[in-house]
Amino acid sequence: MNPYLDIILRSVAVYFFMVLALRFFGKKELSQLNTADVILVLLISNSVQNAMVGSNTSLLGGLLAAFVLFLVSFLLKKIMFNSKTINTFIQDKPEILIHNGKIDFSILAKLGITSEELEEAMREHGVQFYKEVRLAMLEIDGNISIISGKEELRQTHHKRRIHKTLSKSV
Numbered sequence: 404m405n406p407y408l409d410i411i412l413r414s415v416a417v418y419f420f421m422v423l424a425l426r427f428f429g430k431k432e433l434s435q436l437n438t439a440d441v442i443l444v445l446l447i448s449n450s451v452q453n454a455m456v457g458s459n460t461s462l463l464g465g466l467l468a469a470f471v472l473f474l475v476s477f478l479l480k481k482i483m484f485n486s487k488t489i490n491t492f493i494q495d496k497p498e499i500l501i502h503n504g505k506i507d508f509s510i511l512a513k514l515g516i517t518s519e520e521l522e523e524a525m526r527e528h529g530v531q532f533y534k535e536v537r538l539a540m541l542e543i544d545g546n547i548s549i550i551s552g553k554e555e556l557r558q559t560h561h562k563r564r565i566h567k568t569l570s571k572s573v
Contacts, residue, residue, distance in 0.1 A: 501539035
């Protein structure tokens with residue numbers, strides 16, 4: 404087999420393995436990185452490097468693997484944008500953690516979110532007590548959004564996607 408075609412196929416296989424692994428190990432892992440998580444990410448990147456390029460240590464081999472990863476990521480995002488089923492499978496859906504001051508302990512347990520992590524997110528949003536929270540959600544990107552009943556507080560960690568198809572006139 405052509406060594407560069409081999410790199411392309413290996414890179415695609417590793418990319419989809421990582422997408423599935425992140426999907427099944429939880430979206431919380433995406434934004435709540437601690438020291439052990441950073442070490443894990445570094446070790447995974449080192450371990451899959453050889454799986455992608457094999458014994459090819461050339462500059463072209465490395466650039467080809469990187470290009471394939473970018474291309475597959477771009478194509479997957481396009482597919483996710485056009486297919487709600489695939490989008491839901493890969494990204495899951497936002498989860499309500501607190502609604503009108505009431506914590507959903509079953510959702511917290513299912514997602515593996517500790518009360519300390521939830522309290523940390525509340526403090527980051529300037530909220531001290533659970534009863535002050537109108538809505539707390541684990542977003543699809545792994546961040547916890549908090550909306551309080553206080554008018555002077557604003558949501559943080561808010562990321563907006565602006566699609567090119569939207570008109571620029573308001």
